[in-house]
Amino acid sequence: AQSVTQLGSHVSVSEGALVLLRCNYSSSVPPYLFWYVQYPNQGLQLLLKYTSAATLVKGINGFEAEFKKSETSFHLTKPSAHMSDAAEYFCAVSEMEYGNKLVFGAGTILRVKS
Amino acid sequence: DTAVSQTPKYLVTQMGNDKSIKCEQNLGHDTMYWYKQDSKKFLKIMFSYNNKELIINETVPNRFSPKSPDKAHLNLHINSLELGDSAVYFCASSNSLAGVTYEQYFGPGTRLTVT
Numbered sequence: 001a002q003s004v005t006q007l008g009s010h011v012s013v014s015e016g017a018l019v020l021l022r023c024n025y026s027s028s029v030p031p032y033l034f035w036y037v038q039y040p041n042q043g044l045q046l047l048l049k050y051t052s053a054a055t056l057v058k059g060i061n062g063f064e065a066e067f068k069k070s071e072t073s074f075h076l077t078k079p080s081a082h083m084s085d086a087a088e089y090f091c092a093v094s095e096m097e098y099g100n101k102l103v104f105g106a107g108t109i110l111r112v113k114s
Numbered sequence: 115d116t117a118v119s120q121t122p123k124y125l126v127t128q129m130g131n132d133k134s135i136k137c138e139q140n141l142g143h144d145t146m147y148w149y150k151q152d153s154k155k156f157l158k159i160m161f162s163y164n165n166k167e168l169i170i171n172e173t174v175p176n177r178f179s180p181k182s183p184d185k186a187h188l189n190l191h192i193n194s195l196e197l198g199d200s201a202v203y204f205c206a207s208s209n210s211l212a213g214v215t216y217e218q219y220f221g222p223g224t225r226l227t228v229t
Contacts, residue, residue, distance in 0.1 A: 034217060036220075038155075042222060042223070043118075043204060043220040043221055043222040043223050044157075044204065044206075044220040045220075046217050046218075046219070049217050088155060090157065100145065100162070100208065100210055100216075100218075101147070101159040101162060101170050101172075102147075102149075102157075102159065102206075102218060103159075104156070104157040104158070106154075106155075106156055107155050107156075107157075
């Protein structure tokens, strides 16, 4: 079975600083990977996805992620944090052989300091 | 227009009661899902339906019964509610084609509190 590990349950950055949220996955087949964001008391919004095309994926709100097969990683970055980026971020891997269910990491809460 | 909608948004009920949560999507997708987010924010799939056929049924108590009357709707009925059922339940939908993974779109969630 596939799994996702998000290093750091809480990350704190200053406004304007680089955001780096880490995600490692385990998969026996080429994975499809996703980052979702959840704002307080809201549903999950897709930030970006990797589906075996370009390894550097650009998403919404200035976020991007790089798929590194050798490191089994899919870290999320943003060059300059904004206060509105404060939320919880979830990395997920899709298990196509199991009906396309998403297996989520435990989530990382991003705090942005002014 | 809301792409994936759920009703109700909040549900407070007592142990032992039976309740239902409804989900509708207007995206034209053929696959729908139910996920449970526990108090620690951990998300785990419960069920998935493709064209009204059950394709994922995780280890979930049989008190939980999904029903899909058509491709646009997936409801979740819960019998004999227990304290441990308190969580946020998310509905999601996606398209599926052989060999292609499409992203899932999530509803706003239903916060269930069992007292």
